[in-house]
Amino acid sequence: xxxxxxPSEVTAVEGAIVQINCTYQTSGFYGLSWxxxxxxxxxxxxxxxxxxxxxxxxxxxxxxxxxDSYGYLLLQELQMxxxxxxxxxxxxxETGGFKTIFGAGTRLFVKA
Amino acid sequence: xxxxxxxxxWVICKSGTSVKIECRSLDFQATTMFWYRQFPKQxxxxxxxxxxxxxxxxxxxxxxxxxxxxxxSLTLSTLTVTSAHPExxxxxxxxxxxxxxxxxxxxxxPGTRLTVL
Numbered sequence: 502x503x504x505x506x507x508p509s510e511v512t513a514v515e516g517a518i519v520q521i522n523c524t525y526q527t528s529g530f531y532g533l534s535w536x537x538x539x540x541x542x543x544x545x546x547x548x549x550x551x552x553x554x555x556x557x558x559x560x561x562x563x564x565x566x567x568x569d570s571y572g573y574l575l576l577q578e579l580q581m582x583x584x585x586x587x588x589x590x591x592x593x594x595e596t597g598g599f600k601t602i603f604g605a606g607t608r609l610f611v612k613a
Numbered sequence: 614x615x616x617x618x619x620x621x622x623w624v625i626c627k628s629g630t631s632v633k634i635e636c637r638s639l640d641f642q643a644t645t646m647f648w649y650r651q652f653p654k655q656x657x658x659x660x661x662x663x664x665x666x667x668x669x670x671x672x673x674x675x676x677x678x679x680x681x682x683x684x685x686s687l688t689l690s691t692l693t694v695t696s697a698h699p700e701x702x703x704x705x706x707x708x709x710x711x712x713x714x715x716x717x718x719x720x721x722x723p724g725t726r727l728t729v730l
Contacts, residue, residue, distance in 0.1 A: 541724075541726075542723065542724070543706055543721040543722055543723045543724050544657065544706070544721050545721070546719070546720075588656060588657070599662075600647070600659060600662065601647075601659070601719060602659075603656045603657045604656060605655070605656045606654075606655075606656050608654070
């Protein structure tokens with residue numbers, strides 16, 4: 502089967518930088534995605550990495566190392582509104598990438 | 614960006630009743646929609662894949678007779694929880710992939726919180 506591992510919780514202070522790691526085990530690979538979900542809300546797409554390296558989108562960056570089956574989401578200049586759950590996700594290779602498998606999520610608490 | 618709506622946003626019902634949840638893609642056509650269930654502080658678990666004009670595909674362990682899915686048009690999929698029980702209380706989220714779109718981007722609805730008394 503396919504699996505993803507990410508820390509359950511991370512706490513950081515406002516203005517700081519935080520990195521949320523994700524390791525995956527899949528029989529194939531179509532790329533790693535990151536989603537943000539606030540309590541009671543729907544997940545929103547943040548980023549997608551298909552190739553190795555760093556993708557930057559404003560305060561958020563995402564990194565992928567396919568050889569290490571590892572990626573991370575980097576949040577800079579943390580704001581209180583960044584407190585949310587963050588999910589890494591992969592496309593299920595057993596369905597040709599059709600379905601998405603989500604990690605368990607990392608709850609980020611941003612303190613003043 | 615693409616918008617997906619869900620209705621209702623929350624519902625409270627008595628045990629034994631059926632509840633219908635609608636998922637609509639507002640500004641694009643979705644040949645495929647996905648239904649997820651999320652329990653508090655847990656991840657999204659795929660329940661089924663809804664395909665326009667054909668039967669839904671259910672994930673292992675999901676009762677197709679209990680969770681009825683209909684994808685009547687390219688913009689609407691419905692999930693009906695039949696004979697709901699308290700253990701069905703959860704957050705139900707749909708997502709849609711635009712026709713011809715890549716699978717790495719899904720557009721999620723705002724979710725429906727179901728509480729069964």
